[in-house]
Amino acid sequence: MTSRLTPDICIIGGGSGGLSVAAAAAAFGVEVVLVEKGRMGGDCLNYGCVPSKAMIAAGKHAHAMAEAPRFGVSAGEVKVNFGKVHDHIHGVIAAIAPNDSVERFRAMGVTVLEAEAKFVNRTTVMAGDTEIRARRYVVATGSSPFVPPIPGLDSVDYLTNETLFERTRAPKHLIIIGGGPIGMEMAQAHRRLGAEVTVLEGARALGKDDPELAAIVLDAIRAEGVALLEGCQVTSVEKRGKTGIRVSYEGKAGAGVVDGTDLLVAGGRLANVEGLGLDEAGVAHDRRGIKVGANLRSSNSRVYAIGDVAGGLQFTHVAGYHAGLVVQQILFRLPAKENRDIIPWVTYTDPELAHVGLSEEEAARRHGGRISILRWPYAENDRAQTERRTTGLIKLVVDRKARILGVSIAGAGAGEMINMWALAVANSMTLKDVRGYVPPYPTMAEIGKRAAISYYSPLTRKPSVRWIVRLLRRFG
Known part of the structure; x- marks a missing residue:
């Protein structure tokens, strides 16, 4: 027999974004139904961020052993047991999985349905033999690998x-x-x-x-x-x-x-929109995903889309960011809009590659070319020298008022360093703000302070500034 549920929110997809919405709503005592047909935790936990970074960590250890003689240390021949690398990867997944489990979310008060969800009209979703009529829907179905049509x-x-x-x-x-x-x-x-x-x-x-x-x-x-x-x-x-x-x-x-x-x-990746009944729901979409406005609302006012399926930047932290915007609107009726200019991203190679804000090209286009580019190399950093990690640099893009528009870093620890710059970009901070903070010595993060200070170097050569300095010296 068909059962019926009438929750305040129905979430389709138990990945990072969907779980974040479910947890936040449940914390406020809101009735929530979460529908997931596959593994809880979605792509990030099971096939993406977590296992890939675990494999990268194994590779780093092998590389560190090969590099050891540079530091006067002999580690012997590097031997890799790929079966144990596999066990390490899945051990990490298993350690994190309880945080995303069905049991944990049911304990929070979330109704979890392990079934495939499909809209049958603008207001109703079927999940197995359960009919759901929610006040609001959040589609968080993520994306899947794109397989190109290559012959053979x-x-x-x-x-x-x-x-x-x-x-x-x-x-x-x-x-x-x-x-x-x-x-x-x-x-x-x-x-x-x-x-x-x-x-x-x-x-x-x-x-x-x-x-x-x-x-x-x-x-x-x-x-x-x-x-x-x-x-x-x-x-x-x-x-x-x-x-x-x-x-x-x-x-x-x-x-x-x-x-x-x-x-x-x-x-690349394709948004998971097939089989959701989006046409029946009146939700506009294409191969890139569900079409949403800056508030992440679809053409059906009851339906929001977050994360990869929303057709924008495909990162786990973006799904979490979207979740917060949607919760703000659904629970508190407060307006919220996505701002992609504040989203950082990191490629976890070695050296790492991190970015936030506008690129040099984007900034030049938006500001009519009236920007400044500041750089500082890792090779000029004492900690980088001690670690023999001197490859790389930081690049700051600022406007005429020294407001930080974008930052890119290539080098060791770039993914950790970009956090501070993401805060700076999100809060429209200037180089004056950076100039005023004191980084501990010796840290690689000092390259950011050095780059910021370099913006003021031309002042030391200005005749007017030098005249003021000479004048002030006369007063003792």
């Missing part, structure tokens, strides 16, 4: 991020299609764990980041032995022998082939 791809056993971390055997030669953050992170991690790696990118690797800083990261990855072919369009994939894979491509220098043992497809 369906004839081989290719990997995506959803299957990569199930492997207990190291690939001998991993071919990666896609040189974005996922592709480059996994390329370096697998190379450090002993695999030969080739990356094929149709345009420019790490193309969404500042080219100057991306080049620093890509040069470092190439130096570790990853073969990176940019501007190459994959034309076909085929089996080679019993276990091999051949990828054919066309590039600027002509056609070529790469022979490997394993293939990872990392060519």
Whole structure:
């Protein structure tokens, strides 16, 4: 028999964004139904951020052992047990999973339905044999790997991020299609764990980041032995022998082939909109996701969309940010709008690549070219020298009033350093604010203070300023 629920909020999707809305609403005593057809925790916990960073950590340890002689330490030959790397990855997932579990959310008072959800009209969702009529709906179904229509791809056993971390055997030669953050992170991690790696990118690797800083990261990855072919369009994939894979491509220098043992497809992601009954609900959408306004509301006023499915920046922390905006509107009737200019992101390669705010190009366009660019290299930082992590720099973009518009960092610890700059951008802080704080010595974060102070260096050479200094000296 069909049961009926009439909650205040129905959330479709138990990933980061959906769980954040459910937890916040339940904390205020609001009746919430959460519908999830797959694993609680979504892509981030099970197939994305958590397992990938766990694998990167394993690769870092292997690389640190190989680098040890530079510090006068002999660690012996590096040996990688890929089966135990797999166990490490899934041990991390298991440690975090209870925070996202069905049991925990039911204990909070959330009604969790483990079923597939589908709108049947503008006001009703069916989840299994349960009919839901909620005051508001939040769609948080995330995204899935995009598999390009490459001839022959369906004839081989290719990997995506959803299957990569199930492997207990190291690939001998991993071919990666896609040189974005996922592709480059996994390329370096697998190379450090002993695999030969080739990356094929149709345009420019790490193309969404500042080219100057991306080049620093890509040069470092190439130096570790990853073969990176940019501007190459994959034309076909085929089996080679019993276990091999051949990828054919066309590039600027002509056609070529790469022979490997394993293939990872990392060519982007598609919003999960299929099967939700969005047309029946009157929710406008396309292949990029649900169409929403700055307030994350869809064409159906009852329905909000957050995270990857909202068609914008695809990061776990964006889903959390969206959750807060939606809770503010649904529970407190307070207006809220997404501001993508304050969203930071990090690519967890080594060196790391982090960014927040406007890029140099965006800032120049919005401010008519009236901007200043400030840089400071890691090589001029004492802590970086002690750690032998001197590759990289920080780049600040400021307007005529010294307001911080954007910051990019390529180098060790960039992902941690960007936190302070994200705060600065979100609060429209200026270089004067940065000049006034004292960083502890020796820390790599000092590069930010040095870059900020460099903005004032031209003042030391101005005749008028020097005249004032001489004048003031006369008063004792």
